[in-house]
Amino acid sequence: MYISHDVVYRIFSVELVSTDAASADMELFKEISQRLFKNKVITTINIDNVETYTANGNQLSRFDIHLCNTHDPSAVRLTNVEKALQGLFDNHENYSDMQIRLN
Numbered sequence: 206m207y208i209s210h211d212v213v214y215r216i217f218s219v220e221l222v223s224t225d226a227a228s229a230d231m232e233l234f235k236e237i238s239q240r241l242f243k244n245k246v247i248t249t250i251n252i253d254n255v256e257t258y259t260a261n262g263n264q265l266s267r268f269d270i271h272l273c274n275t276h277d278p279s280a281v282r283l284t285n286v287e288k289a290l291q292g293l294f295d296n297h298e299n300y301s302d303m304q305i306r307l308n
Contacts, residue, residue, distance in 0.1 A: 216308035223264040244289035249273040
């Protein structure tokens with residue numbers, strides 16, 4: 206968590222298992238943002254530390270999302286993020302698993 210201009214951001218790390226060669230997927234980032242906005246979890250999002258790699262025979266994509274809600278800061282919780290992102294893979298067949306953790 207960090208404070209910037211009187212706004213509190215919570216940082217979450219997201220790790221995805223991909224069925225294809227791991228890559229940064231802008232459409233996936235757009236859908237993550239849309240779902241978090243639609244579910245009123247956030248008012249601001251920043252994505253950084255994007256990396257792709259192979260581990261234990263799996264193609265992985267990892268990135269951090271910095272989330273803020275200026276109207277209701279308490280809405281930015283791990284449970285709300287997980288709930289908003291349920292079913293994310295319905296439109297993204299290249300991914301098979303997702304882990305989200307509070308940084």
